[in-house]
Amino acid sequence: MxxxxxxxxxxxxxxxxxxxxxxxxxxxxxxxxxxxxxxxxxxxxxxxxxxxxxxxxxxxxxxxxxxxVADIRLGDGTNGTAIFQIRLKRPVCRIIYGSICGWPELLGCWSIAGDIDMVILLSCSSNVELERLRDRLARHPEVKSLTTLSILREWTHKASLHGATQMLPEDSVEEIEA
Missing domain, CATH: 1.10.10.10 (Winged helix-like DNA-binding domain superfamily/Winged helix DNA-binding domain)
Structure with missing residues (x-):
């Protein structure tokens, strides 16, 4: 801390x-x-x-x-902390980000190069809540596939030299339905 x-x-x-x-x-x-x-x-x-x-x-x-503040729940099995790997139907990361940027559970979101288009880091109060958000995101019409990687334990976490920033979704016109 x-x-x-x-x-x-x-x-x-x-x-x-x-x-x-x-x-x-x-x-x-x-x-x-x-x-x-x-x-x-x-x-x-x-x-x-x-x-x-x-x-x-x-x-x-x-x-x-x-x-x-350290997340004292991380790794104790009571919360749902995971990374979502997302493949999109077309290059619309900004639209996906615009759909999830208001989620309080969202810890990080990146567009990446390679087979996966986006990586999203979430921490929920429970695995049930995590599953609800996963299902909600998987239903987005631009999501081709979604893989969940559950985080079991955090061994280290360092903030970047440049600190955290939040991008504003200029093209975010679609909201993921509950």
Missing amino acids: GDQIDVLEPNNGIKLSPTDRQLLSLLQQNSRRSVTELAAILGLSRTTIRERVEHMVERGVIRRFTVD
């Missing part, structure tokens, strides 16, 4: 200095570090650190400071 900082991906058009990147990396490792500690590590004044962080917040580079 540790604190996190949520940062925009680097392709957002905002240029970051090497010092800002170092500062972001330190904050992503532990966002509770004091300004004094960050200043000592980077060899800068406290005022400079404070101004750089405030500037990155204002520009939208740093979106929020959060706490990353």
